Amino acid sequence: MRMNRNLAQFRDIDRHRSSRSGSPQLQDEACLHFWKELVANWENRTEIVNYCVDVVEATMETKRQALAGQDPKLDENRRTASSLYTDEVKRNQMRNELTVEAIIRQRSLDGVDSSSPRSLTHAPGTGGILRTPAASITCQCFLAYSPRQNITTHL
Numbered sequence: 001m002r003m004n005r006n007l008a009q010f011r012d013i014d015r016h017r018s019s020r021s022g023s024p025q026l027q028d029e030a031c032l033h034f035w036k037e038l039v040a041n042w043e044n045r046t047e048i049v050n051y052c053v054d055v056v057e058a059t060m061e062t063k064r065q066a067l068a069g070q071d072p073k074l075d076e077n078r079r080t081a082s083s084l085y086t087d088e089v090k091r092n093q094m095r096n097e098l099t100v101e102a103i104i105r106q107r108s109l110d111g112v113d114s115s116s117p118r119s120l121t122h123a124p125g126t127g128g129i130l131r132t133p134a135a136s137i138t139c140q141c142f143l144a145y146s147p148r149q150n151i152t153t154h155l
Helices: 003-018 026-067 075-115
Strands: none
Touching (some): 026 075
């Protein structure tokens, strides 16, 4: 879910709630919802890439076993060796995706951290989310841990 869509959804909820009672923690709810969705998307992408790497590695192992003890000059073995090289390239590309994911995560955390003021206070009951006392239209929260740590272990 995109951040602007998330904020619009919670703005609608706020309008509905405000007719009955005030909702001072709406910003916290929006931030928490946004982070949970973001982390879930990160985990799903990582799981998919790891699955693809595992499938390619299993295929490569089968091809290596087929080549073991065979004459490398036979046409069939040359095709298998060529296919094995192609699979290695695919595996490396997928592993590069994991590196790209790590960079995206770090930049996301840095972006939220840099947009948040230094006077943050802990918001109890928000699963480790920090918030500013003043609510604003931008999501000014970040996770209560060092960005260098693994995000999946904290939410």
